[in-house]
Structures are given as structure tokens and as C-alpha cells.
Amino acid sequence: MTTSIATLDLIDTDPAELAVGAIVIGVYSQSPDAPAPLLLASGAESIAVAFDGRLVDTLVLLGATGATGEVTKMATLGTISAPLVVAVGLGPEPTGAMPSPETLRRATGNAVRALAGTPKIALALPVSEEPDGDVAALRALTEGALLGGYRFAAYKSTPARVAPVGAVSVHVPDAADKTFRAELKRAAAVARAVTQTRDWVNTAPNDLRPPAFATAVADAARKAGLTVEVLDEKALKKAGYGGIIAVGQGSEAPPRFVRISYSPSRGSRKKVALIGKGITFDSGGVSIKPAQGMWEMKSDMAGAAAVAATLLAVAELKPKVTVTAYVPIAENMVSGSAYRPGDVVAMYSGKKVEVLNTDAEGRMILADAIARACEDEPDYLLETSTLTGGQVIALGKRVAGVMGTPSLCARVQEAGDAVGEPAWPMPLPDDVRKGMDSEVADISQVNSAMDRAGHMLQGGVFLSEFVADGVDWAHIDIAGPSYNSGEPSGYLSKGGTGVPVRTLLELIDRIAAE
Incomplete structure (x- = not known):
């Protein structure tokens, strides 16, 4: 409990x-x-x-x-x-x-x-x-x-x-002040969302495999009065979500895709799409991870937990902006049916991706979710994920990396600074993209020439290929900030931190005020 x-x-x-x-x-x-x-x-x-x-x-x-x-x-x-x-x-x-x-x-x-x-x-x-x-x-x-x-x-x-x-x-100074009372209500809603995120991240992976996580998210969203759609593995295959299916096919627990929607009763001027990586456990697949520290890969769904919980707070706070969460969920396991290096995957967008590293699975499921979100024509698309160890190497355990449209990246940074969840804008270099050209498909999943160099940037560059033209977007890499493996400090407990729920809510407030 x-x-x-x-x-x-x-x-x-x-x-x-x-x-x-x-x-x-x-x-x-x-x-x-x-x-x-x-x-x-x-x-x-x-x-x-x-x-x-x-x-x-x-x-x-x-x-x-x-x-x-x-x-x-x-x-x-x-x-x-x-x-x-x-x-x-x-x-x-x-x-x-x-x-x-x-x-x-x-x-x-x-x-x-x-x-x-x-x-x-x-x-x-x-x-x-x-x-x-x-x-x-x-x-x-x-x-x-x-x-x-x-x-x-x-x-x-x-x-x-x-x-x-x-x-x-x-x-x-005045406990009856309406502004103070409103802040108290807001704090309670925000804290519940952060706490729910922490709870999901801290849950043992055997208890939160894709179907169970999808059910938990859907049940919480419906209870909050939100509109929910859940696609199982059959619906995913039929609709062509190749990235989600490929990553999830190595597990006996099949993948899911949850869409959660909030629309204000009146006054909505903007549409915001939130996308979160939901890998309930990441073994690395055939490109298996080292055993040391692998247990922390139960937190590889922290992005999904954050965006789903953000919608729960949105349902309480009722900002005048339409917000939709897209939550792709899979378990990346090793088995005879797991996807392999060398596979070519037909994605939801129609692009063909050559797989070079099955441990770069997050970008595969996110690419499908991004393409689906763009069909709803959002004004802003915010995606967050524990995407790369390169984020931790570059920016440490407290500062997220953010890539995408420069103006929106700046707004993410400002919102993060305001709530104590710092983020730092990173580039999307042309040379990184050039090294992802594939001989057999539209794009390679990673830049094999760079290997681990610029790994965080490789993830952002890959995701950018699936964002529709004209959509302001930001990718927030929270590989370090989403999980505290050390002792509790300040208001951060050990384990899941709830980052970046408060950043997303701050951004939504600012967008609603436009």
C-alpha cells in the first residue's frame, strides 16, 4: 500500500x-x-x-x-x-x-x-x-x-x-482567501497525480504487465469521468500498429494501446496531445541488457504512467484546453517470437523501419503513438519517455533532455524550472539523421556508425520522423529524472519520482491561458 x-x-x-x-x-x-x-x-x-x-x-x-x-x-x-x-x-x-x-x-x-x-x-x-x-x-x-x-x-x-x-x-495570512483555497485544491490534485505515477512505477513488473497496466489506467480514467479507448493485440494488428506489435510479440503478455480524452464543457481553444512510453519491463530483447541494474527496468513505463496520471489531474482541474493521452504499452522480452536485429517493421505511419537494436524499443512504440496522435491534429504534442541512457550520461539524474520544435522546447524548460523539474534543450543534428539512412528500409532505428555516441539525440531524431508537418512537438527524455535509486531527498522518495507530471500540468495551464 x-x-x-x-x-x-x-x-x-x-x-x-x-x-x-x-x-x-x-x-x-x-x-x-x-x-x-x-x-x-x-x-x-x-x-x-x-x-x-x-x-x-x-x-x-x-x-x-x-x-x-x-x-x-x-x-x-x-x-x-x-x-x-x-x-x-x-x-x-x-x-x-x-x-x-x-x-x-x-x-x-x-x-x-x-x-x-x-x-x-x-x-x-x-x-x-x-x-x-x-x-x-x-x-x-x-x-x-x-x-x-x-x-x-x-x-x-x-x-x-x-x-x-x-x-x-x-x-x-488569510486561511479563507479564495486564491489560497484554490491553490490548496490544486496541490491536492497534483499530488494525487504524482503519487499515482509513483505507485505505478514502483509496482513490481510481474503485477503490472501490459494487459494489467492498461486495465489499471483505463479504470482510473473512467472513474475520473474521462473518455477511454483500449486496443488489444488483435485491434493493434488490424490497424497496423507495427512498432507496438513488434516490440510486444516476444512476451506472453500481449501489448495494448490506451487513448484517454478530456474536453472542457466550453471555452476550449487548443488541443494538446500527451504521449508516454509504456514498456512495463525492458530486458532489451534479443539485444539483452546487462544483468546489473536490470531490475530498475520496471520503471521503463514511467512516461506512460506520467501522462495517464496527468489526465487524472486534468479531469479534476478542468483547464480550458482539450487534452488527449496516447499510451502505448508493451513488454520487451526474449523468446522465440521476439523481434530481431535485421527485422524490417511496417509502422502505423506507413514508414518501414530497419531494426538494428531490439533494446531501442521505446522509439518503436512511441513512433506509432505519435503518428496516431497527429491524426487528431493537436496544436501541441508532448511526448515523454525513459528513452535513452544517453540522457543520464549527458545531463545526469535530475535534468531531463528536451528535443523538438525550439519554441515548445523553451516552454518545456520554463515550465520545468517553475515547478522544480529542470529540462535542457538538446539539438537534432542533420548528421545524426544521415547516419540513420537504411539500405533496405526507409530509416534505421539507430545510427549504427555512431554506436552509443549521441544516443539521446538519435532517439529524438528518430521520433521526429513520425511527427506530422506543422505540429509543435517536444520529446522529453526522463531516463534519469523519473527514478530515484538513491535515498529520499527533499520531496523525492526512493523509486518513482512522478517526473514530469508537474511540468505537463504547468504547461497545460499556460496553454489554456493563451
């Missing part, structure tokens, strides 16, 4: 008078020549008064430095209503500005995780007096709290001994 914060609300009561298990405040680090080694962030004023000026000195004695994300707990001994003050580091004090939303989001996630087992806590962290700043800070605090409290324990025989925080109250 998944565990997370049960309730989240807003309060405007004096934090020093709140009957909660802990009050979370922020502290800034100071330079060595500053009058004090720590500086309290806004929100902690009444608590500092209750401690009669001794709060900072006591935190320093306990080892607090204000370093970003550092958590220091201090017993209040009856000085305020809460038995515990928890100081979370916000790094150096920003000059004439609020801490960045991402700093607040990570700090809140760390604090909530450190307080696991506490029935109820309150956050008395900085919230700007400016309306726009209020929204950004509140969004960061609420998302950080909800996502930082996430735990996946579906396969534990006994419940965890320490439960997550039960309830979180966020201190704001």
Missing part, C-alpha cells in the same frame, strides 16, 4: 498557540562575519517572541547551521503550545526576495519526512505578502508536504512501525 499525508489544510492562527505535535519554521545560514550564525525566516516571529530571544541561540547549540534542507528538532518545554519546534534550513538569505519555490518545496519535504509518526504538524514557513509570491510559495509548501510524506509499502508483510505525518496545516 501507499502511505502519505491524510489531510492538508490552511490556518491563520498564531503558530505559537497551535495545538499540534510540531511547528516547522525556516532558518537562513549567515556568513561567518554576521552578528548571528542563523537568521529566522518569516513565519517564525511569534515563536521567537515566546522564546524571549533565545530561539536562535538554542538552535545553534543544537548544531543548526541553516544549510539547505537541514532539519533540527528542539523541545519547547511548554514555551509554546506545540511540544516541538523543527527548524529547516533554507540556505543563505535571499537578497530582497523570498526563498525560491524549489527551496521551500525541498525543505518542506525534508521536514515532513523527518517528522514521520507525528499525528499533526503545522508549517510556519515564509509566505510572501505579494499575491503572486503567495501563490508560488503556497504551491511549493503544499506540494512539498504532500509529496515528502509519500511512502510505497505495497509489498511489506507488516505495516511500517512509523507512519507518515497524519495531517499538515500551512500557516497563511
